[in-house]
Amino acid sequence: EAEVAQSPRYKITEKSQAVAFWCDPISGHATLYWYRQILGQGPELLVQFQDESVVDDSQLPKDRFSAERLKGVDSTLKIQPAELGDSAMYLCASSFSGGLRSDTQYFGPGTRLTVL
Amino acid sequence: AQSVTQLGSHVSVSEGALVLLRCNYSSSVPPYLFWYVQYPNQGLQLLLKYTSAATLVKGINGFEAEFKKSETSFHLTKPSAHMSDAAEYFCAVRSTGANSKLTFGKGITLSVRP
Numbered sequence: 001e002a003e004v005a006q007s008p009r010y011k012i013t014e015k016s017q018a019v020a021f022w023c024d025p026i027s028g029h030a031t032l033y034w035y036r037q038i039l040g041q042g043p044e045l046l047v048q049f050q051d052e053s054v055v056d057d058s059q060l061p062k063d064r065f066s067a068e069r070l071k072g073v074d075s076t077l078k079i080q081p082a083e084l085g086d087s088a089m090y091l092c093a094s095s096f097s098g099g100l101r102s103d104t105q106y107f108g109p110g111t112r113l114t115v116l
Numbered sequence: 117a118q119s120v121t122q123l124g125s126h127v128s129v130s131e132g133a134l135v136l137l138r139c140n141y142s143s144s145v146p147p148y149l150f151w152y153v154q155y156p157n158q159g160l161q162l163l164l165k166y167t168s169a170a171t172l173v174k175g176i177n178g179f180e181a182e183f184k185k186s187e188t189s190f191h192l193t194k195p196s197a198h199m200s201d202a203a204e205y206f207c208a209v210r211s212t213g214a215n216s217k218l219t220f221g222k223g224i225t226l227s228v229r230p
Contacts, residue, residue: 056217
């Protein structure tokens with residue numbers, strides 16, 4: 001069964017450093033999502049892509065976070081500089097675009113970020 | 117606007133006992149509703165979803181949920197808990213519009229006692 005791939009699985013960094021996370025969605029999924037999940041809470045959407053275009057980045061802290069999906073396939077989420085409060089699980093998800101199959105998002109294993 | 121309320125953060129049951137995890141939603145339009153399960157240090161796995169078809173939805177691993185519009189609820193149940201059901205469970209809601217956002221509850225941790 002096809003899965004969403006993410007790397008790295010774990011990342012430890014010091015504050016003020018730059019970090020980047022990578023996501024490869026399920027083949028054929030035009031919509032890609034990045035979520036942040038703080039310990040003990042549900043995931044919160046950071047950014048949503050439709051192909052290579054950003055559909056929703058209203059909750060993305062744009063002063064330090066950036067996301068791209070240049071060829072409409074895999075995606076990178078970057079934080080620069082990292083802050084202590086950025087410690088969280090970063091989840092990537094993907095779904096079909098439009099139609100009945102678009103209602104279900106499939107999640108990757110996540111990247112656990114610890115900022116020291 | 118849409119939101120999900122999952123009352124309580126932790127539920128503990130004995131192996132073989134009924135599992136009931138509560139979820140109430142708020143949505144200004146007919147919603148789609150989902151239950152996801154998350155095991156430690158893993159991503160979320162879809163258990164089941166309601167998308168305006170049958171109100172009683174059956175999912176994987178013996179779980180089911182019933183959509184009750186009058187109560188704005190979508191509670192998750194399983195007749196007999198298994199040790200492997202111990203995990204965190206998230207209820208989520210989204211509207212039926214294109215590109216609508218998935219909003220999650222805070223999650224409930226399920227523990228299963230031998």
